[in-house]
Amino acid sequence: DTGVSQDPRHKITKRGQNVTFRCDPISEHNRLYWYRQTLGQGPEFLTYFQNEAQLEKSRLLSDRFSAERPKGSFSTLEIQRTEQGDSAMYLCASSLGPAGDLDTQYFGPGTRLTVL
Amino acid sequence: GENVEQHPSTLSVQEGDSAVIKCTYSDSASNYFPWYKQELGKRPQLIIDIRSNVGEKKDQRIAVTLNKTAKHFSLHITETQPEDSAVYFCAASYHSGGYQKVTFGIGTKLQVIP
Numbered sequence: 202d203t204g205v206s207q208d209p210r211h212k213i214t215k216r217g218q219n220v221t222f223r224c225d226p227i228s229e230h231n232r233l234y235w236y237r238q239t240l241g242q243g244p245e246f247l248t249y250f251q252n253e254a255q256l257e258k259s260r261l262l263s264d265r266f267s268a269e270r271p272k273g274s275f276s277t278l279e280i281q282r283t284e285q286g287d288s289a290m291y292l293c294a295s296s297l298g299p300a301g302d303l304d305t306q307y308f309g310p311g312t313r314l315t316v317l
Numbered sequence: 318g319e320n321v322e323q324h325p326s327t328l329s330v331q332e333g334d335s336a337v338i339k340c341t342y343s344d345s346a347s348n349y350f351p352w353y354k355q356e357l358g359k360r361p362q363l364i365i366d367i368r369s370n371v372g373e374k375k376d377q378r379i380a381v382t383l384n385k386t387a388k389h390f391s392l393h394i395t396e397t398q399p400e401d402s403a404v405y406f407c408a409a410s411y412h413s414g415g416y417q418k419v420t421f422g423i424g425t426k427l428q429v430i431p
Contacts, residue, residue: 232416243406243421257414304417305351308360
């Protein structure tokens with residue numbers, strides 16, 4: 202599968218623990234996005250990277266959330282001091298660009314987080 | 318910001334019938350409208366998209382229409398099959414900050430009854 206990949210696919214953690222998710226975009230894509238999806242809802246935008254630069258963050262991304270894309274390839278999303286309300290599917294997507302183009306986002310399979 | 322409303326939230330149709338899902342958007346700057354299909358436990362997959370300079374687009378049994386004046390767009394699936402059963406998300410997208418900012422609807426759960 203040469204699409205977007207995410208790891209792990211499932212994560213169960215106790216409240217207060219830190220968790221980290223990884224996303225590997227499609228190799229030639231320079232744009233990367235993180236979304237959160239809760240049951241019965243569409244994906245909600247969290248943050249966006251153009252290469253290694255994090256250019257936009259949603260107000261949904263509290264101080265406990267941090268995302269990185271250090272070399273402009275894979276990205277990590279870390280949640281510190283997890284809360285039960287953080288339980289959701291975390292989706293990563295990537296797109297080709299370039300700037301100004303109507304480019305399509307392709308999604309990974311997601312990481313389902315359950316906070317006990 | 319953009320607001321996308323989608324309805325119905327659930328839709329049951331008999332196999333072979335047509336299914337229509339409707340969405341509205343609020344921001345006239347939106348210029349790209351993708352539709353995604355998400356099967357249970359799987360990733361959202363793009364099934365069709367339409368750009369604001371086009372009123373209709375068709376791909377085999379799937380078609381999408383766009384009315385920019387009314388800010389409405391719809392997905393039409395003809396001759397539905399059981400494998401069409403999934404959650405369908407509409408989305409509206411506009412260019413902001415160097416990328417296409419996408420806002421999704423809440424999804425429509427389509428059940429095709431054999």
